[in-house]
Amino acid sequence: MSTIKDLIFLLLLPATLLALFIFLHLPLLKRKRPNLPPGGGRGWPFLGETLEYLQPHPATSSGRFMELHVKKYGKVFRSNLFGEPTVVSADAGLNRFILQNEGRLFESSYPKSIGGILGKWSMLVLVGDMHQSMRMISLNFLCNARLRAVLLPEVERQTLMVISSWKEGVAFSAQEEAKKFTFNLMAKNIMSMEPGEEETEKLRREYITFMKGVVSAPINLPGTSYWKALKSRSSILGVIETKMEERKQRMVLGTDEEDDLLGWALKKSSLSKEQILDLLLSLLFAGHETSSMALALAVFFLERCPKAVRQLREEHQNIARKKTGRGLNWEDYKQMEFTLCVINETLRLGNVVRFVHRKAIRDVHYGGYVIPSGWKVLPVFAAVHLDSELYSEPEKFNPWRWQRDSPGATASPCNFMPYGGGPRLCAGSELAKLEIAVFLHHMVLNFEWEIAEEDCPFVFPFVDFPKGLLIKACHVATT
Numbered sequence: 001m002s003t004i005k006d007l008i009f010l011l012l013l014p015a016t017l018l019a020l021f022i023f024l025h026l027p028l029l030k031r032k033r034p035n036l037p038p039g040g041g042r043g044w045p046f047l048g049e050t051l052e053y054l055q056p057h058p059a060t061s062s063g064r065f066m067e068l069h070v071k072k073y074g075k076v077f078r079s080n081l082f083g084e085p086t087v088v089s090a091d092a093g094l095n096r097f098i099l100q101n102e103g104r105l106f107e108s109s110y111p112k113s114i115g116g117i118l119g120k121w122s123m124l125v126l127v128g129d130m131h132q133s134m135r136m137i138s139l140n141f142l143c144n145a146r147l148r149a150v151l152l153p154e155v156e157r158q159t160l161m162v163i164s165s166w167k168e169g170v171a172f173s174a175q176e177e178a179k180k181f182t183f184n185l186m187a188k189n190i191m192s193m194e195p196g197e198e199e200t201e202k203l204r205r206e207y208i209t210f211m212k213g214v215v216s217a218p219i220n221l222p223g224t225s226y227w228k229a230l231k232s233r234s235s236i237l238g239v240i241e242t243k244m245e246e247r248k249q250r251m252v253l254g255t256d257e258e259d260d261l262l263g264w265a266l267k268k269s270s271l272s273k274e275q276i277l278d279l280l281l282s283l284l285f286a287g288h289e290t291s292s293m294a295l296a297l298a299v300f301f302l303e304r305c306p307k308a309v310r311q312l313r314e315e316h317q318n319i320a321r322k323k324t325g326r327g328l329n330w331e332d333y334k335q336m337e338f339t340l341c342v343i344n345e346t347l348r349l350g351n352v353v354r355f356v357h358r359k360a361i362r363d364v365h366y367g368g369y370v371i372p373s374g375w376k377v378l379p380v381f382a383a384v385h386l387d388s389e390l391y392s393e394p395e396k397f398n399p400w401r402w403q404r405d406s407p408g409a410t411a412s413p414c415n416f417m418p419y420g421g422g423p424r425l426c427a428g429s430e431l432a433k434l435e436i437a438v439f440l441h442h443m444v445l446n447f448e449w450e451i452a453e454e455d456c457p458f459v460f461p462f463v464d465f466p467k468g469l470l471i472k473a474c475h476v477a478t479t
């Protein structure tokens with residue numbers, strides 16, 4: 001009998017001890033669960049808090065969603081966005097960490113709608129080696145030597161073409177003019193299309209429909225924005241393809257002289273036809289929407305800051321006075337110092353690209369939190385750029401904060417990421433600055449302007465002036 005009792009006791013002992021162990025260590029085991037960033041309720045099924053996140057708001061604010069969440073949870077918080085568990089970051093340090101660790105801890109992860117419309121070979125959605133080789137082609141195309149020799153004169157030519165059509169005292173949409181300018185410039189540089197030609201105009205019209213689909217829900221039913229955008233995508237690709245065939249024929253005949261991206265991709269890369277099409281389309285997209293919006297924002301902010309316009313005009317009159325040659329050259333451009341402060345301040349306050357899409361590809365530990373592998377991560381640049389702990393009076397347009405020697409300068413390039421960063425840093429940032437600077441050069445030398453109808457840049461979440469930023473311009477009295 002006693003042996004049976006002993007046996008039962010021996011069998012129960014480990015179980016009892018285990019139970020006791022678990023009971024005592026319960027708080028500790030609980031604490032061992034990943035320490036997620038704080039966050040709110042999961043919101044609506046599937047949609048989560050996406051609608052709140054995408055709520056339109058003025059571009060010069062980071063929006064109610066960000067403001068409320070940062071106040072409640074801090075600069076790093078979790079949410080449920082675009083159908084996935086997400087960590088949102090308004091923290092400059094974490095944002096930099098995310099961008100620098102692309103490919104190691106994080107990876108680009110855009111919603112399906114973007115890949116569907118820009119194409120599976122688009123640079124925005126590619127990762128790894130394929131991304132790297134497409135990136136190299138773009139960087140070559142936008143390199144410094146080409147900027148000086150080819151792009152600068154072309155930027156100036158396109159600027160003058162746009163500005164010369166402005167009529168004194170007649171209201172027109174500055175946003176539309178800016179879009180025309182950057183679109184024509186890209187169409188010219190990518191595939192040698194000339195502004196004003198029937199083909200270019202058709203492409204531009206298709207492109208507008210296309211653009212609306214990029215930010216819409218990927219619902220491919222007749223009539224939806226997404227469906228229309230996919231149709232535009234095929235007509236745009238049709239136009240590019242025709243260009244490509246023409247070019248191939250001329251290359252065979254040896255009469256191809258165009259120095260554009262299409263020629264370059266055909267002659268010097270081993271990309272397939274499908275890949276070249278997506279590359280050209282995504283460059284047209286990346287290089288057109290962003291810099292035109294930045295230019296429109298500069299026109300908007302400057303109109304409300306006459307002191308900055310005066311200083312800008314002085315800078316450009318000095319450059320114009322000293323000039324000997326006809327067109328602007330690189331030395332002239334290098335003297336546009338205050339202009340670059342205006343550009344930085346425009347991007348800080350206007351935030352053309354508000355955030356980028358990433359996901360964690362490993363469990364990432366940062367600042368005491370864990371971001372679980374597979375979660376989406378959104379570094380929100382706009383929230384950093386409008387943070388009053390980093391920029392004094394962040395809601396004010398103050399280009400002087402960028403001057404190196406100005407007393408009380410508070411802007412710091414290490415918290416400033418309008419072009420992203422790391423291995424996916426914007427390939428066109430130098431071209432964008434050149435475009436805006438050269439356009440402003442001729443604009444302030446030739447015109448004064450005022451807003452013709454009250455307007456304000458909104459985040460829809462792409463930045464847009466609802467009324468197109470109507471302005472009236474009149475010629476500057478020449479001194």
Ligand code: HEM
Pocket residue numbers: 108123124135138142283286287288290291294347352353356357418419420421423424425426427428429431432
């Ligand atoms: C003010 C204007 C511009 C802004 C604010 C801007 C902003 C950005 C940002 C934030 C990214 C990073 C996207 C990401 O990390 O997921 C990016 C990427 C890119 N941008 Fe820009 N951009 C501008 C103008 C341009 C122009 C003019 C071009 C080309 C002509 C261009 C070409 C590109 C390309 C090719 C990429 C992809 C780079 C890569 O994935 O390696 N951008 N841009």
Ligand SMILES: *[C@@H]1O[C@H](CO)[C@@H](O)[C@H](O)[C@H]1NC(C)=O
Pocket residue numbers: 337340341344402403404413416418
């Ligand atoms: C503007 O911002 C860039 C970072 O994008 C920085 O490197 C540059 O120094 C800034 N320019 C001025 C004039 O402060």
